[in-house]
Amino acid sequence: MLYCRTLMALLVSLALSLTLLASPFKVYAKTLEKAKYYKQTIKVNGKEREYYVYLPKGINLKKKYPAVVTFHGFESDANGIKWLLQPEKKADAFNYVLIFPNALNKSWNVGKGLGSKNKSADDKAFLATLLNTIPARHPINKHKIYTMGFSNGAQMAALAYCQFGQQIAAAGIVAHSMNIKACSPKYKTPITIFQGTDDKYVPFDGGGKYNIRSYKDSMSFFVNANNVKTHKDTVVNLKTVNCQRHQNRKKTSKVIGCILKGAGHSWPGARAFKPEVFGKANTEINTTDFLFKFFQQYTGPGEKKSNDEINQTKQFLAAKAHKQVNNNQDKTAKATNNKSANKPKAGKVKFEKRLYTRNKKKHAFFITKPLKPSKKPGSLVIVFNGKGYTARNMHEMIEASSFNNGYNFIYVYPQWNVNAKSVTDQFDELFIHQLKAQFPDHANRIFVMGYSHGGAAAQDYYCDYSYALTAVATANFAWRDRECSPTAHRPILVLQNKADNKQPYKGNPQAKQLSFRDTINMLTADINPMIMKNTYIKGKDHRCAAWKDSIEKLTVVECSTDWGGHNLAGSSFKFSKDLGPHMRHFKAPKVIAGFFNNQQHEDFFSFHQR
Structure with a gap:
């Protein structure tokens, strides 16, 4: 009886082994035969936050690929921006992993404007966690992470430019201007901005109910921040689209500004969505394709600012940290002065x-x-x-x-x-x-x-x-x-x-x-x-x-x-x-x-x- 049981166990093990050997590719496939789109969650300040991932067909799951983090606009979500842009075929062509984060209550708490109403969300912490998480969880090259966003989401891409230049290689903002209050980027991260002249939600000339920064002032900010005043040329000159490129002599840092004549609050080249509400959508240029090609040129982090500026920042932070540590040590010493159990022994x-x-x-x-x-x-x-x-x-x-x-x-x-x-x-x-x-x-x-x-x-x-x-x-x-x-x-x-x-x-x-x-x-x-x-x-x-x-x-x-x-x-x-x-x-x-x-x-x- 014992012999029969042992023989049966060996036969089962052998059959399982042969099955694994016969189809190892099916069990432990390295190449993705079909594109995948799925949801992931991370915890930020005790709250569960969501993002969606698109893995393009044909990638090798053992390798690392560039990633584009795309932020949706106000009153939209991850699936909404994916529907609007239809970026899957382009992602397949470029071998880009796509990340679609979800805002809480469909509003990003960043910048200013109609969509920046969710003041309870800590979206800066969410962005920091997201940028740290995605290259660890997914087949993503941490040196080739790009951000782009539409409307309210464009300000999240701008936030990445301002405060996370060490983690992104380039950025693109569409249908919004530069409205981050405290923006002193340490890196000259390449960036492109698209804005329509007839956008009633983000006025091209600035101002309005929320005192939005104008397109001209936004470009001036980026050009000065990246120190690209040396060379300027036209890269796109169509009937309704004009794109000016600013770059330094080494061509290591670029700022591109695209003016969309007659366009409203829309993403050029994407699906037309409620033009009676948001205005005319430009069809002469495909912004997704333009940004993907723009991103392809860069590996992050971008060029640092001057050594003097970096050293000054380091000295300031070091002095502040040193002061904080000393204060903490003083407080601890006073609190434990009479508690010998807490004193370190010689x-x-x-x-x-x-x-x-x-x-x-x-x-x-x-x-x-x-x-x-x-x-x-x-x-x-x-x-x-x-x-x-x-x-x-x-x-x-x-x-x-x-x-x-x-x-x-x-x-x-x-x-x-x-x-x-x-x-x-x-x-x-x-x-x-x-x-x-x-x-x-x-x-x-x-x-x-x-x-x-x-x-x-x-x-x-x-x-x-x-x-x-x-x-x-x-x-x-x-x-x-x-x-x-x-x-x-x-x-x-x-x-x-x-x-x-x-x-x-x-x-x-x-x-x-x-x-x-x-x-x-x-x-x-x-x-x-x-x-x-x-x-x-x-x-x-x-x-x-x-x-x-x-x-x-x-x-x-x-x-x-x-x-x-x-x-x-x-x-x-x-x-x-x-x-x-x-x-x-x-x-x-x-x-x-x-x-x-x-x-x-x-x-x-x-x-x-x-």
């Missing part, structure tokens, strides 16, 4: 306090750096504490001082509210990108660990921001029964004590806590069923086993102990006795740090047709 690691601002509120976090410079690639480890534990407690608990130097880790300890519904209300997606910007030498790998209640924060990061992470680990935490659809498969380690009475190994349905086994089953659901787990640590009362699917780029490690309370096994930290017995011989801190150090960051993109 010769020990130094804790630096920093602030992250979200929703106009400042949230503290601490960092510890390696004591000596290292030639090893650096990494960032974000550690979320359990209830009642400080940053210093966590640093001692996970024995981070041993790995600061040994693995060249910078440890980050956010001071989050463990009772909050979600950690993302305090430390969201932008926090990760800010850390990467602050520590570029350690930004190659981003790890997240959560202990006890901090595991909830680690789970939130895994479920919502996995594309930006390298690996995740949770210890002494029962995973929540919540919707979790990570955009990327990331290596993950889950450690739990069977005798833990605070975060039960068997779960707690009433508290919506999954059992350890249900958590592992959920995390391994996408692993090839032919892959067996490999037990690589095996003691009498503890063990660690791993599944590793090299095709799906998915690794899941499960570690468990037969006894021990609500404490981290093997840690030198002195836990309270009421948390239960403490296992000493299984060195969990070393296992977790070693797990992180063995991971390599994989760039990720995926598409989900919803």
Whole structure:
């Protein structure tokens, strides 16, 4: 009987193997045989924001392609601008990935004019998150991201020009003028502007109800900002279209202005939409085609402004940051002057306090750096504490001082509210990108660990921001029964004590806590069923086993102990006795740090047709 079962299992495995070998292209296709259009979401300031993606037919999904981010106008949406422009065939021809963001309540909170009415939306934060997200999620070349927009959406493209020149290669604004208040671009990003002479919503000569800047003043602003006063020539001269190009001697920075004679509030060359309301649409030029060809010339970021200007900005920001740090240190010193437990001991690691601002509120976090410079690639480890534990407690608990130097880790300890519904209300997606910007030498790998209640924060990061992470680990935490659809498969380690009475190994349905086994089953659901787990640590009362699917780029490690309370096994930290017995011989801190150090960051993109 046993022989028959074994034979049957082998036959099933062989059949599955032959199926995979017979049609590998179908299962793991690299070339997109049919164009895809699908929705994606990101979280910004606790709110879910949407954008749509168009992947052109025939692209190789293992390569990176230029992307055009297109912002819709007032009272429209992502699908509306796609319908208006019909850009799919041109995107296929240019091999452009198209991104169509959605505004909240169909209005962008930027600039001024009829459409800029949604003052509650933080669209600057949305734009920052979007530009960071799309090259990580999708097959997009981060050096060839372009922005264009119509009407109210044109001001989002202008915002990208003003404040995100380091992330976009060129921009195009249609049916609007330059109305961003604080615009001091550090880069001379190439830009093109189209405007109709008979546009009653955005007056060509400026003024009106919202005191709109005129086309002439807008062009003057861009020409001066990009310092392209040297050469001027005509690139388009038709009956109803005249485009003037301004460029510097090296022709590295260009500003093009196109005047549409008799045209109203419309996108030239697109579908005619309510001409009785918005005025005549120009048909002599196809703006989408013109901008796509314009974009094709540039790889970002554009040419920087003068070194003097850049240095002055750096000195100003450095002085401001230095002053802020000193103020924070003074406040911290005064508050903890009589608390010896919070004072760093002589010769020990130094804790630096920093602030992250979200929703106009400042949230503290601490960092510890390696004591000596290292030639090893650096990494960032974000550690979320359990209830009642400080940053210093966590640093001692996970024995981070041993790995600061040994693995060249910078440890980050956010001071989050463990009772909050979600950690993302305090430390969201932008926090990760800010850390990467602050520590570029350690930004190659981003790890997240959560202990006890901090595991909830680690789970939130895994479920919502996995594309930006390298690996995740949770210890002494029962995973929540919540919707979790990570955009990327990331290596993950889950450690739990069977005798833990605070975060039960068997779960707690009433508290919506999954059992350890249900958590592992959920995390391994996408692993090839032919892959067996490999037990690589095996003691009498503890063990660690791993599944590793090299095709799906998915690794899941499960570690468990037969006894021990609500404490981290093997840690030198002195836990309270009421948390239960403490296992000493299984060195969990070393296992977790070693797990992180063995991971390599994989760039990720995926598409989900919803």
